[in-house]
Amino acid sequence: MLVLNNVQMRYPSGTVALEDVNLKINKGEFVFLIGSSGAGKSTFIKLITKEIDPTAGAIFKDGLDITRMHKRRIPYYRRSLGIVFQDYRLLNNETVYENVAFAMRIVGRKNREIKRNVPLLLNLVGLSDRGKHFPMELSGGEQQRVAIARAVANNPDILICDEPTGNLDPETSWELIDLLMKLNRYGATIIMATHQHDIVDVLKKRVIELDKGRVIRDEDHGGYH
Amino acid sequence: MIRSPFFTALKNMVRNAMMSLASILSVTSTLVILGIVLLLILNVNNLTKEFTDKFDVMRVQVAYDYTPEQTLAMKTAFEAVPNVESVLLITRDEALEQMKQDWGEDSVLLEGLKENPLSDTLEVRVMDVSLSDQTYEELDRIDENDTIYYYKTTIERILRVSNVIRNVGIILIVVLLFITMLVINNTVRIGIASRKSQIQIMRYVGATRGHIRHPYLIEGVILGILGAVISSVLLYYGYQEVVDMAAANLSDLTAQPLLSADVLIIRIGILNLIIGIGVGLVGSLFSVRKYLKV
Numbered sequence: 001m002l003v004l005n006n007v008q009m010r011y012p013s014g015t016v017a018l019e020d021v022n023l024k025i026n027k028g029e030f031v032f033l034i035g036s037s038g039a040g041k042s043t044f045i046k047l048i049t050k051e052i053d054p055t056a057g058a059i060f061k062d063g064l065d066i067t068r069m070h071k072r073r074i075p076y077y078r079r080s081l082g083i084v085f086q087d088y089r090l091l092n093n094e095t096v097y098e099n100v101a102f103a104m105r106i107v108g109r110k111n112r113e114i115k116r117n118v119p120l121l122l123n124l125v126g127l128s129d130r131g132k133h134f135p136m137e138l139s140g141g142e143q144q145r146v147a148i149a150r151a152v153a154n155n156p157d158i159l160i161c162d163e164p165t166g167n168l169d170p171e172t173s174w175e176l177i178d179l180l181m182k183l184n185r186y187g188a189t190i191i192m193a194t195h196q197h198d199i200v201d202v203l204k205k206r207v208i209e210l211d212k213g214r215v216i217r218d219e220d221h222g223g224y225h
Numbered sequence: 226m227i228r229s230p231f232f233t234a235l236k237n238m239v240r241n242a243m244m245s246l247a248s249i250l251s252v253t254s255t256l257v258i259l260g261i262v263l264l265l266i267l268n269v270n271n272l273t274k275e276f277t278d279k280f281d282v283m284r285v286q287v288a289y290d291y292t293p294e295q296t297l298a299m300k301t302a303f304e305a306v307p308n309v310e311s312v313l314l315i316t317r318d319e320a321l322e323q324m325k326q327d328w329g330e331d332s333v334l335l336e337g338l339k340e341n342p343l344s345d346t347l348e349v350r351v352m353d354v355s356l357s358d359q360t361y362e363e364l365d366r367i368d369e370n371d372t373i374y375y376y377k378t379t380i381e382r383i384l385r386v387s388n389v390i391r392n393v394g395i396i397l398i399v400v401l402l403f404i405t406m407l408v409i410n411n412t413v414r415i416g417i418a419s420r421k422s423q424i425q426i427m428r429y430v431g432a433t434r435g436h437i438r439h440p441y442l443i444e445g446v447i448l449g450i451l452g453a454v455i456s457s458v459l460l461y462y463g464y465q466e467v468v469d470m471a472a473a474n475l476s477d478l479t480a481q482p483l484l485s486a487d488v489l490i491i492r493i494g495i496l497n498l499i500i501g502i503g504v505g506l507v508g509s510l511f512s513v514r515k516y517l518k519v
Contacts, residue, residue, distance in 0.1 A: 049429070072433075079431035089426050093240045106432045150430065 001027045002048065002158060007057035009043050009213075017043035020053070026210040027157075030184045032200050033193040033211035034224060041193040044210065046163050048191070049083055061175060062157070079107050082151030082159040084165035088143040091136040096122070096146050097131035103153045109218065121149040126180060137138055141172035145179065152183060159183065161192040165199070172198065195222040237444055247449060252452025252504060253459070255405040258495045259398060260460040263493060264396040271484050273387035281310075281378035283361065285347040288370035296345045302367045303349055308360040314350040317341045320352040355384055404502060407432055415470035424516040441509045449505025453497040460497075461490045 002025040006160065008019040024142045026032055033041050036099045047059060050066055058065050066077060090099050100121055104114045122128050125145040129210055134145050144164055151159055157164030165173035166193060184190050194200065200223060208215060217225075238245045284302070296314065303312045313321075320343045325332040330518050351360050357380055364373055420441075427437050465486045472483075 075431045075433045075436075077431075078429065081431075083429050084390070089422065089429070091423055091426060095422075102427075103430045106427070106430055106436055154431075 001025060002060060003057045003060040004047075005060070007047065007054045007059060009040075009047065009052070010055045018047070018210075021057070021213075023208065023215065025158075025189065027189055028184075028187055028202070030181075030190045030205040032203075032205055032222075033191060033210070034195070034200060034207060039210040040104050040211060040213045042162070044214075045160060045191075045193060048158075049081060049160060050077060050151050054210045057164070079154055080157045082148075082154075082156035083215045084144070084151050084159070085162040086163040088135070088140075088147045088167075090146055091149075092135050092142060093097070094134075095131065096127065096133050096135065098139070099135065099146055100149050100153055103150045107154050109154075117153070121153055122153075125149045128168055139172070140168050141175060144168065144176055148176075148179060148183075152188065157189060159188050159190045160195075161190065163193055163195065165194065165196060170198075177203070200224040231443055233358070233440040234443035234447060235344065237440060238447065245444075248428055248448045248451050248508075250457065251408045252405075252501055253456045253511040255401060255408060256452060256456035256501060257459055259401050259500070260456060260493050260497065262394050262401065262465055263462070263496070264489065265402075266398075267489065268483055269387050269390045269394070273383060277380055280380050281347040281351050281354050283351065283357070283364070283373055283375040284365065285349060286372040286374070287345040287347065288368075289344045291370070293345075295454065299368055299371070300347055303347060303364060306360060306363045306367075307310050308351050308353055308356050308363075310352045312348070315346045317345050320346060354380055357488035383518045394502060399407075402500075405500075420512070423518050424513065427471070428517070432463045437517065438499060438510075438513050441513045444504060445509030447504050447505070449501035449503070450498065451501075452505075453501030456501075457490065457497050459496040461486060464489065 002023075004021050004023040007021040008016070009214055010016050021044075033044060043052070045056055048061075048066075050069070059067050059069075059093060061077070061080070062199055068115040069077060082114050091102070094102065097118055100118050101114050104117065106170075109117075119128065119131070122131055125148055127142060127149070128147075129147055130142065135146065138146070144167075148159075148164075159180075164180075165176055168176065173196065179191055180192065181203070204223070206220045207217065207224070211215035257363075285299075287299060291299075293316070300312050300314050303309055321335070322340050324343070325335055328335065349364065351357060355378070357375055358388065361373060361375060363375075365371075424437055437485075468483045468486050
């Protein structure tokens with residue numbers, strides 16, 4: 001589903017953020033992306049969300065080279081991804097319901113469909129009764145659940161989570177991980193960048209470890225070490 | 226319920242009520258000042274025309290020894306000059322007759338004259354008073370023996386004053402347009418801060434440029450229209466007051482010293498609308514464009 005071929009990323013400042021990255025991520029996988037700060041995790045995520053383009057190599061999504069994609073196609077490509085950030089990035093002047101609905105509206109889903117699906121999505125993330133609230137009225141964990149509901153609203157091929165539990169306390173983090181596991185069982189492909197050892201160790205999923213821009217470990221059912 | 230870009234724009238405006246109010250106020254105030262300068266210029270133009278129109282006659286005194294045929298030939302030649310509207314011939318006999326009437330009882334003094342001492346006069350009415358100098362030269366070339374009188378210095382003085390006012394006004398308008406742009410730019414820049422994250426989020430979710438831009442453009446246009454309408458209403462009632470005041474205090478100078486508010490307000494209103502919409506569009510386009518590159 002997602003293939004990286006000899007991907008290299010050098011920033012104009014001369015920093016080499018990624019070097020010689022070759023990866024293949026299959027449909028339905030749950031992948032942890034780990035490594036210390038500055039190892040290249042953020043760059044990796046920016047590359048697959050096409051925020052930036054690599055200085056060398058190619059990235060294929062379902063056989064299509066996204067590094068050669070026309071600018072106008074980017075929004076349509078992003079619709080095949082669900083992105084969850086550490087800082088939630090919700091529209092703070094929209095209700096929880098609207099935050100989820102607007103993602104569906106953007107792809108042109110019918111109002112009838114939106115009205116039917118948003119409550120289902122909120123129910124899925126356990127926020128059925130929060131639809132009319134504004135993000136600032138919710139706890140961090142709840143806000144992140146809204147972000148997840150928004151990310152999966154359009155049945156994305158890949159759910160990309162950039163340190164989704166970074167701002168949450170351990171207990172809330174585990175609740176969120178349970179939610180991600182549930183989505184993974186339903187068939188979602190998940191790539192999650194994280195610092196949290198315990199989560200990686202307990203889940204025993206595929207682990208890709210980056211160090212100074214290179215992949216130094218890629219093992220199935222791995223731990224954090 | 227369909228969420229059109231128009232609806233989103235309205236909602237954004239209500240949610241950011243203070244920002245919207247600030248934008249409307251800045252557009253309104255600059256358009257009001259612009260309108261005042263414009264009204265000033267239009268009125269100066271009008272007054273100049275009205276005053277100089279009273280000095281649109283040149284008197285040409287034909288040489289004493291010219292025959293009526295020669296005078297008539299001159300009249301025809303004058304009528305062919307470009308800026309001349311009409312030429313009226315006052316013969317020496319008519320002039321004397323007029324003199325007698327004017328002098329009334331004293332006209333007995335004129336009875337003793339053996340010969341009419343007056344010469345024929347041609348009254349030349351010009352179309353554009355500001356071209357009087359040029360017309361004078363052309364008339365002067367036609368006949369060497371005549372004498373032409375016109376209100377040279379009076380016209381020059383009025384034109385000079387009105388030109389100064391007009392030029393200063395035009396400079397003022399240019400400066401004001403520049404200031405308007407700065408104010409809008411500033412207002413928009415404050416607005417950007419609150420919208421930056423919103424636009425970025427929309428990009429991540431896969432919104433196209435159109436999705437993101439349309440509500441902002443519509444919002445800019447609505448703000449511009451509101452500013453234009455408010456400023457036009459203020460200008461109308463304010464100017465109406467000035468017209469009434471002028472009519473009460475300056476009525477002995479001319480019958481209607483200032484242009485009527487009803488006529489002007491349509492012109493100014495349309496102009497304000499164009500500027501308001503333009504400024505709103507450009508402002509919001511500018512503010513969104515910067516954050517569309519995510």
